Amino acid sequence: MDLLKGIDRVHHPEILDSGIRTSIKAKKILFHEGDVAQRCYLVIKGSLKLTKLNEQGREIIIRYIGPTELTAEVAVLEEKKYPVTAEALKKTDIISWDKQTMLRLMRKYPDIAINMLDIVFKRIDDVQFRYLELSTEPVEQRIARTLMRLMRQYGKKTKEGVCIDIPLSRQNIADYCSTSHYTVSRILSLWGKRSLIISKREQVTIAEPHAIGMIANEE
Amino acid sequence: MDLLKGIDRVHHPEILDSGIRTSIKAKKILFHEGDVAQRCYLVIKGSLKLTKLNEQGREIIIRYIGPTELTAEVAVLEEKKYPVTAEALKKTDIISWDKQTMLRLMRKYPDIAINMLDIVFKRIDDVQFRYLELSTEPVEQRIARTLMRLMRQYGKKTKEGVCIDIPLSRQNIADYCSTSHYTVSRILSLWGKRSLIISKREQVTIAEPHAIGMIANEE
DNA sequence: CGCTCTATTGATAAACCTCAAATACAGTGG
DNA sequence: CCACTGTATTTGAGGTTTATCAATAGAGCG
Incomplete structure (x- = not known):
């Protein structure tokens, strides 16, 4: 505390x-x-x-x-x-x-x-x-950074990966990194197909934190 | 102070x-x-x-x-x-x-x-x-708000209007409201033609603060 | 007077939003 | 257990905004 x-x-x-x-x-x-x-x-x-x-x-x-x-x-x-x-x-x-x-x-x-x-x-x-x-990063990177941030704050280890343990809709993610829920949905779908994340209704689990971190490109 | x-x-x-x-x-x-x-x-x-x-x-x-x-x-x-x-x-x-x-x-x-x-x-x-x-305002409005802010902070009354009394290039304005200097130039040119501002190299004077305030749409 | 930095403007393109429509999901009450 | 309802999500198509590129002009300085 x-x-x-x-x-x-x-x-x-x-x-x-x-x-x-x-x-x-x-x-x-x-x-x-x-x-x-x-x-x-x-x-x-x-x-x-x-x-x-x-x-x-x-x-x-x-x-x-x-x-x-x-x-x-x-x-x-x-x-x-x-x-x-x-x-x-x-x-x-x-x-x-x-x-x-x-x-x-x-x-x-x-x-x-x-x-x-x-x-x-x-x-x-x-x-x-x-x-x-x-100001300077494209939306995919901002979404990745948003997930990394929320993972650090609310991440719970599960067998599939690290689950972000709050109700988190596409719209919430969009509001957090200033984009539209359509764009969030498209990008999460993409990552889902590559098995980097597992996403359900109002819930995201990061299966490959390292890969998402790479997209986030945090220094 | x-x-x-x-x-x-x-x-x-x-x-x-x-x-x-x-x-x-x-x-x-x-x-x-x-x-x-x-x-x-x-x-x-x-x-x-x-x-x-x-x-x-x-x-x-x-x-x-x-x-x-x-x-x-x-x-x-x-x-x-x-x-x-x-x-x-x-x-x-x-x-x-x-x-x-x-x-x-x-x-x-x-x-x-x-x-x-x-x-x-x-x-x-x-x-x-x-x-x-x-996140939410278009670039013209952001530029207007930027000028209003700088006017309040650095404005000096002159006969033509309120001069922003710091070296202020198009690039500076762009960096302050996250756009490109091209866009700033286009918009300032437009406002110049309407006589809302008088802009020189690295200097902006706001001839019609009220009009710029309207574009800024500050509450 | 040339050099460098700033500004302007048109053309083009990229990124992303918006709209529309379909689908999936969770909860509710029968 | 199931149909129903209200969200949440997905995806395609099309459009807007704004960035980028290219080229030129102008200003100030030594």
């Missing part, structure tokens, strides 16, 4: 217990883009999808937030709005803190502030990198 | 003087993407261009950093690398602090830490927003 890195485990319960534990049902919205940010959230179990909409209502996925990951860090500052919408993919357990509580914790355990800064820098790095990708 | 917001002006000299003032010549690199981050920088005068390169050497512009703006905030953490390359557009005066100094200042003036967090959240917001744009 990146948020608690460098902090004596003895204090973990105090920190976690000062937040509120809640459970969100599948497909429920935790917060909306543009709402005043009140609380920040740590995912314990399940998963959140962070999205933005453009004026015409087209959705893009900014990132997924899985177990041990923090989101809505912006809520520690005054007068901020959530920059994204967060939706639970499945039943998701979270801990949340309001501004005052989190600030108190940050003062008592300065490592929390530093860890939060670290998390925020990672987010920038990630989105800048994907911005570069979107 | 966002970094010093909320801090008594009496203390500003101490904070600024604990950094090192330097001047960089036009077109010189201040730091490279991938270098270990040692110092963070405040621009006093002049301007920096922050870029990333992909594997094939294609460049994209992440943002410009003008007077009063901070960059390389990541240098306050341990073992981080600069995520971008910073190049001076013209002779640029900066103040820089090393990790230890900045951390000492942040402890003494906690508002500095909060302001820095605020700056970092703004960066995320900006790049996420531009990621959305790149």
Whole structure:
């Protein structure tokens, strides 16, 4: 749990217990883009999808937030709005803190502030990198990178390969790497025929991570 | 100066003087993407261009950093690398602090830490927003938004309109909104013919900000 | 005045989107 | 267990947007 890195485990319960534990049902919205940010959230179990909409209502996925990951860090500052919408993919357990509580914790355990800064820098790095990708890489490569990312975040080893353990439609993949679900479908079909992946409805298993990695051409 | 917001002006000299003032010549690199981050920088005068390169050497512009703006905030953490390359557009005066100094200042003036967090959240917001744009808006609109952004950051009123007061080639604009300099040229020519802008070599003046704003279609 | 870098413009082509239509799949209620 | 319904997926055809290539013109500099 990146948020608690460098902090004596003895204090973990105090920190976690000062937040509120809640459970969100599948497909429920935790917060909306543009709402005043009140609380920040740590995912314990399940998963959140962070999205933005453009004026015409087209959705893009900014990132997924899985177990041990923090989101809505912006809520520690005054007068901020959530920059994204967060939706639970499945039943998701979270801990949340309001501004005052989190600030108190940050003062008592300065490592929390530093860890939060670290998390925020990672987010920038990630989105800048994907911005570069979107600018310069063709769609096949972007899809491959998307699968590799999701594999690292949600991969579960199975006999057929590494299964991405979240509900993941072609449309979701398209929204994550800015293409159309038609294009995703065509490319996944192709990879399926070559046995690089095994894909079912809303589910992808990567049979040949190395081959997909080659297509992704990550450095 | 966002970094010093909320801090008594009496203390500003101490904070600024604990950094090192330097001047960089036009077109010189201040730091490279991938270098270990040692110092963070405040621009006093002049301007920096922050870029990333992909594997094939294609460049994209992440943002410009003008007077009063901070960059390389990541240098306050341990073992981080600069995520971008910073190049001076013209002779640029900066103040820089090393990790230890900045951390000492942040402890003494906690508002500095909060302001820095605020700056970092703004960066995320900006790049996420531009990621959305790149995903969903056509190139003409992206170019218009780019000009509007640069106008707000670097606009100087003149008799003909608002001049973007940095060296700005078609290629720069293209790198900033992920298109080709050919496309930028075509569109600027078009707008020039309609007298919405007046463009010279490496310089753009927006004669009709409202019209460009309409094309940008910002909410 | 030549050299280099930037800008312009037409022609062509590639990549990818959109539309249409068929099919597959999962869940529901009888 | 099965038909039914609403999504998700697939695939082909055709069209758009924008990149790329080629060639030329213009600007600034020593």
